[in-house]
Amino acid sequence: MLKNFLILTFKSIRHRTTRSWLTILGIVIGIMLVVVILALSSGIKNTIAGALQTFGSDLIIIFPGKENNPIVGFLGGQKFREKDLLDLEKINGVKFAVPMGIGNLNVEYGGEIKSTMIHAANWKKYVEVLESSQGIKLENGRWPENDEVSEVVFGHLAAKALFKKEVSVGDEVVIKSKRFKVVGNLSEIGEQMLDNVIFVSLDMLNSLTDSRGAASAIVKIMPGVNINLAAQQIKFQLSKQEVIRDFSVLTPEKADRLIGNVLSIIELVLIVIALISLIVGAVGIMNTMYTSVLERTKQIGIMKAIGASRDAILSLFLIESGIIGLAGGILGIIFGILSAYIISLVVANFGIRGLFSFASLDFFGLFVVLFLTFIVGVVSGILPAMQASRMEPAEALRYE
Numbered sequence: 215m216l217k218n219f220l221i222l223t224f225k226s227i228r229h230r231t232t233r234s235w236l237t238i239l240g241i242v243i244g245i246m247l248v249v250v251i252l253a254l255s256s257g258i259k260n261t262i263a264g265a266l267q268t269f270g271s272d273l274i275i276i277f278p279g280k281e282n283n284p285i286v287g288f289l290g291g292q293k294f295r296e297k298d299l300l301d302l303e304k305i306n307g308v309k310f311a312v313p314m315g316i317g318n319l320n321v322e323y324g325g326e327i328k329s330t331m332i333h334a335a336n337w338k339k340y341v342e343v344l345e346s347s348q349g350i351k352l353e354n355g356r357w358p359e360n361d362e363v364s365e366v367v368f369g370h371l372a373a374k375a376l377f378k379k380e381v382s383v384g385d386e387v388v389i390k391s392k393r394f395k396v397v398g399n400l401s402e403i404g405e406q407m408l409d410n411v412i413f414v415s416l417d418m419l420n421s422l423t424d425s426r427g428a429a430s431a432i433v434k435i436m437p438g439v440n441i442n443l444a445a446q447q448i449k450f451q452l453s454k455q456e457v458i459r460d461f462s463v464l465t466p467e468k469a470d471r472l473i474g475n476v477l478s479i480i481e482l483v484l485i486v487i488a489l490i491s492l493i494v495g496a497v498g499i500m501n502t503m504y505t506s507v508l509e510r511t512k513q514i515g516i517m518k519a520i521g522a523s524r525d526a527i528l529s530l531f532l533i534e535s536g537i538i539g540l541a542g543g544i545l546g547i548i549f550g551i552l553s554a555y556i557i558s559l560v561v562a563n564f565g566i567r568g569l570f571s572f573a574s575l576d577f578f579g580l581f582v583v584l585f586l587t588f589i590v591g592v593v594s595g596i597l598p599a600m601q602a603s604r605m606e607p608a609e610a611l612r613y614e
Contacts, residue, residue, distance in 0.1 A: 237498040238542040241587055244491030245546025246553060251484050252579050253554035257569035258477065272437070273347050274445050275464045276452070277430040293427030296416075298455040302431075305447050307439035312339045313428030315419045321412065322388040324379045330372065331411045332389070334419035335432075337361055343432055350408065355383035355398030361415035366394045370402040371409040389414070390422045427457075441465050492587075495542060496594040503535050503598035514605050524603040531599035532592050539591020543584045551575070 276299070278292035294313065302311040315334035320327050341357050344350040358365035366387065373381040373396075381387070385396045394414070403409050420426055435444050442465060449463045464472070507514070514527060558570035 234502065234538065237495070237502045237538055238545065240491065240495030240498040241539055241542025241590070242495075242546040242549060244488045244495055245543050245583060245587055246550040247484055247488040247491065248583055249547050249550025249580065250554050250557070251481055251488075252576055252583075253551055253570055253574075254557065255481065257558065257571065257574065271347075271466055272435045272441065273343065273466070274433040274435065274441065274448060275430065275469070276433065276448070276461060277464075278458050278461050280460050280462060292458050293425070293429055294431065294461075295455065295457055296426075296428055298452065298457065299428055299431045302433055302448055302451055305444065305451060307436050307444045308448070309434045309436045310339050310342075312336055312343060312432045312434070313416060314340075314430045314432060315416050315427075316429050317419055317423055319390050319422065321376075323377045323381060323385070326377050328376055330376060332414055332419060333408075333411045334414050334416040337415055339434075340413075340432075343434060347434060350403055351401050352398045353401035355396070358397055358415065361417045363415075364392065364394045364418065365397045365414075367398040367400060367413040368396060369400050369409045369411045369413070372412055373399045376410075387412075392422060394418075442467070492590060495539075496590050499535050499538050499591055499594035500598060502538070503531060503595045504601070506534070507531070507598050507602045511605065514602050518605065527605075528599045528603040531602050532595050535595025535599070536588050536592040539594070540584070540588045542591070543587025546587070547580055547584065 276294075278294070296313045299311050299313045302308055312335050315332075317332045317334070318329055319332050321330045337358050337360065352367070353370065355367070357367065366389070368376075368381050381396055381399070383396055383399060387394050387396060389412075400408070400413075414422075416428065433444075433448060435441050445463050445465050445468075452461060452463070517527065554570045561569055
């Protein structure tokens with residue numbers, strides 16, 4: 215019996231191929247989004263955890279703007295006065311403060327000009343932050359001697375991939391018409407921000423951009439000091455300055471929580487989109503099944519006339535709607551995994567690696583998703599199937 219039902223179902227689907235595939239597509243889109251979330255979520259969390267490890271457990275980050283919307287502060291071009299940031303060194307438990315700058319400038323090398331992110335800070339203090347707190351070392355060369363010399367350090371990917379020709383220690387680059395000597399290249403960090411930038415002193419960046427002040431700061435805390443208490447004292451001290459009214463003081467714990475909240479919001483939005491797609495797909499299945507009932511009215515009448523029961527007719531249409539949902543689920547999983555893999559390859563070019571791994575796939579979760587699509591298909595087909603099962607043979611045979 216089941217074999218006959220399956221044969222009839224596949225014949226029906228093949229008879230209206232275009233409509234069936236359009237119906238399946240609605241399920242595919244929703245499931246694909248769910249699978250992408252499942253496939254990339256662990257990789258995203260691991261990547262963020264790695265980035266937070268470079269944050270440094272004894273570091274506090276200061277930047278303009280509110281914590282829930284830091285981008286506005288950076289895009290607004292707000293800057294602290296260096297003096298206000300350096301005054302933080304008077305707080306008990308603060309080892310030193312590093313005013314920092316950031317800019318996007320044209321860099322010329324080997325006849326090529328590329329727009330590149332420039333990071334700037336006081337060299338002596340920043341080197342200690344990189345080496346002792348973040349574990350970042352030079353792969354080649356040395357650190358610049360002081361803040362007045364025209365010397366730069368390239369991030370790992372910036373040196374190898376920014377220009378056609380690899381940038382080596384001893385080469386010269388031109389940043390905004392000023393020549394700089396490359397004195398060092400960083401080893402690979404695996405964090406896009408630091409791997410793809412060029413480092414200069416804050417004095418040099420301000421002279422290149424004809425500006426003053428610092429866009430952000432790193433504060434290094436002495437060993438044994440309560441970092442949360444230090445953060446409160448820093449916040450109180452900065453509240454006295456009048457240049458920037460809204461600013462954020464982030465500890466590693468707070469940064470972890472903030473990023474987790476952002477990820478949760480993104481996941482929630484994607485899940486809502488996926489659910490909407492599933493609902494649209496379910497409506498599509500229901501519409502397709504109603505149309506199928508109308509198209510096959512005479513067939514239903516013939517089946518009933520030769521002895522097919524209501525349960526048999528009901529089962530036939532439920533199996534068909536379930537198979538449509540199942541097909542959408544299978545294709546959604548395949549395309550979802552493929553999309554996650556492609557996304558991981560794309561972001562790997564920007565220095566973010568390990569976002570996707572076949573070994574990390576949650577196969578139980580994928581099975582649940584597949585089962586869900588089958589159930590969605592079956593439930594969507596209940597009303598059309600009931601309509602078909604209640605048809606009277608005589609009326610069905612007279613239907614034109």
